[in-house]
Amino acid sequence: MFRKILIANRGEIACRVIDSARRMGVATVAVYSDADLGARHVAMADEAVLIGGPAPKDSYLRGDAIIAAALATGAEAIHPGYGFLSENPEFVDAVEAAGLVFIGPSGRAIRAMGLKDAAKALMTEAGVPVVPGYHGENQDPEHLAGAAEAVGYPVLIKAVAGGGGKGMRKVDRAQDFAAALASAQGEAQTAFGNPAVLIEKYVEKPRHIEVQVFGDGTHAVHLFERDCSLQRRHQKVIEEAPAPGMTAEMRQAMGQAAVRAAEAINYKGAGTIEFIVDASEGLRPDRFWFMEMNTRLQVEHPVTEAITGVDLVEWQLRVAAGEALPARQEDLAIRGHAFEARLYAEDVPAGFLPATGTLAHLRFATGARIETGVRPGDTISPWYDPMIAKVVVHGPTRAVALASLARALEQTEVAGTTTNLAFLGALARHRGFAAGDVDTGLIGRDLDALVHEAEAPLAARALAALAAAGLESGQGTGFALWGALRRSIAFDPPAYLRVEGSGRVAVEIEGAEHICELRTDGWWVDGAKTGARFHLGGDEITVFLHGAHRFARPDPLARASQGPASDLTLAPMPGLVKAVFVQPGQQVAEGDRLAILEAMKMEHTMLAARAGTVAEVLVSEGSQVEAGAALIRLAEEEEAA
Structure with a gap:
């Protein structure tokens, strides 16, 4: 086993790798940019090396600097995490040329799967079903338009070197093809340095089901499937394992196809075979097609770990160090059900736009597995992915696991930045999702309901008014100086407070009075225990009570929002x-x-x-x-x- 490894990544994945390495007695070296000087992964690692400026091209994409850091610190191997250089075959070659071990597949395997068109041709040879479409080299717009006509609308334009939904456009009509093509090619050029695209048939009721594979360079096993159908803008939101509605026949067919795919390229390490499934007539073994292979550890790997009891990072290190596969296919089994929700700093009603800000308050639910790269007080930077955490739960059945997810999200508290927490909670309570009736279009169809902001409960409004008066702690000069006077609070809506004694306040809102009492177990409102918590930051009051409820004092200097007829x-x-x-x-x-x-x-x-x-x-x-x-x-x- 390695004595020391370097992790060529940041955020929650770097922290995740450090956790397993530490348990295995392996020392770790972190790399960081100027923007990540105080980051959690830097604090967790045994050593840390500065590699450049905040832009990824100046730091986390500088393979030469990363290799130099590994050599200077005496690391024997480099773990790439995911993203950045994890699927860059030239980096793999450079790592090995420097006498280091790359904890992942060979450069040849990455090249084989790196371009979607070439990968699909290879999969066809290996007997893996692929989606009908055009995967040729001719990138002339007229030729691609003709290919789309031949495949039949609707079609999907996808970047050949793509991933994460970048360079991807759905086109419903021939007259929209040219503009969508130009947009997809521009985004692909920016994200991957390669504007080439392929054309595929768009599946009308698609489910995104992927299979976790693991190989030792000769043989491979699969660790069953994950369903990643809950997506927005082609990016995953909530993942689960196993897939709801999966039959034994379908699981066997998909698992065997995934193993054939991995063994066709002598795959070594953890990888994922992604399939698109036509669920219009249920899950059938003749209705799934290969989309792509991710030649790295996936963001959603914890749900697979939860149902199999396998530490995939441990397996990565063991196989990279020269061991054979740690388990045979017959040794692997599914135990229960798991979900993962991706908590992001993003503005959901504004179209899932990434957000920035300082995590003035951050508290995670107990009982859930939390994968995070941030701590209270950390800043969500515009330079990197705005993920705050992955919330992972496991239960004996899908229904129990989903209820655990809903509760874990409800108990998670974030203040200081806009997040998708309420949106995730709405998804966890969605009836169709609970019934397992899910496809990649679910979020788009029900978006209005999922982003609808319900009115804050009366208890939250009463407690917010109390906090606006400075009485949220139940102590200090507030209660002593108020006496029994009834005072108005500049709040929206207007509120009137009357202190009736130590830790007891009457709050009147819109003509109704509510009695707030501070007991040993927190605030009670109208005789009901709330368990509420507060965060006061600037001009915003957040009351955490079955979710986060934000209340703002009017700010006359605030810039008016851009209206529909704004200049x-x-x-x-x-x-x-x-x-x-x-x-x-x-x-x-x-x-x-x-x-x-x-x-x-x-x-x-x-x-x-x-x-x-x-x-x-x-x-x-x-x-x-x-x-x-x-x-x-x-x-x-x-x-x-």
Whole structure:
């Protein structure tokens, strides 16, 4: 076994690898950028080496600096995590040329699966079913349009070198193909440095089911399937294992196909074979097709670990150190059910836009497995993926595990940044999802209901008013000075408070009075125990009571939000202005493209909120802008006249 390894990654995956390495007696070396100086993975590792600036190209994508750090610290092997250089065959070659071990597959195996078109040709030879489509080299737009016609609409345009939903567009009509192709190619060029795409038939009721495989370079086993159908913008939100509705016949067929795929390239280490499944007539063994292979550990690997009892990182280290497969196929079995929810800093109602901010308050549920790379007080940076944590639960049945997930999410508390926590909770309570009736379109179909913000319960509103008055702790000068006076609080809606004694306050909101009492086990409202907790930060009060309820005091200096007829087009997040399509004096219609903003490797098209004349273009291509920066100004009606 290795004495010391370097982890060429950051965040929760670096922390995850450190956990297993520490348990195995293996010392760890972290690498970090300027932005990650105080990061959790740096604090956890035995050693840490600075490798560059905050942009990934200046740090985590600098293979030479990472290899130099490994050599300088005496590490014997490099674990790539996922993302960054984990599927870069040139990096693998460089690691091995330096006399180090790459904890993962060979460069040859990564190359074989790195381009989707070549991988599908290889899978066809190996007897693995593939989705109908065009996977050729001809990238002429007219040729690709003809291929789409031949496959039949709707089709999916996918980046050949893609992943994570980047460079992917669904096209329903021939007249929309050219614009979607240009957009997909532009995003693919930015994310992967390769604009090439392939065309596939779009499956109308698709489920995304993937199979975990593990090989030792000669033989492979599968560790059953994961269902990753709950997706938004082609990115996974909640994953589970095993897949609901899976039959023994289907599981055997998919597992055997996945093993054939891995053994066809002499795969070594942990990998995932992703399949698209047509669930329109249930799960049938003749209705699944190979999509791609991820030649690395996956974000959602904890659910597989939960149902099999296998530590996949331990297996990675053992096989990389020269051991054979740690288990035979017949040794592996499914025990219970597991879910993983990805908690992100993102604005769901605004279209799942990534968010930044400082985690002023962070508290996770007890009883759940939490995979995180952040701590209270850490900052969510615009430079990297805005994941806060993965919340993982396991239970004897799917129903029990799902109930555990809903409770774990309800007990998770985050303040200081916008998150998708309420959205995840709504998904965990979704009736269709609970019944196992899930496909990749579920979120899109039910999005309005899933993002609907329910009115805060009366108890939360009463406690928020109490906190606005500075009485949330039940101690200090607040109670002593108020006496029995009835005082109004500048709150929305207006509230009136009357202190009736130590730890007892009457709160009147909209004509109804509520009695708040502080007992030894926390605040009770109208005789009911709440278990509520508070966070006060700046002009926002957060009451954690069966979810997070935020209340803000009015701020007259706050900038008005961009309305549907706003003259200004504002940047919804920090990013790079990739393209500007208009110039002063140009007439635009509502919905016309004005600019493209690139943030976190994804392109966001800025559209005209109304028809009008462009008065000013306030940015240029290549500009780096902050959230809320004005990009384009339309002339006012009188000004245009």
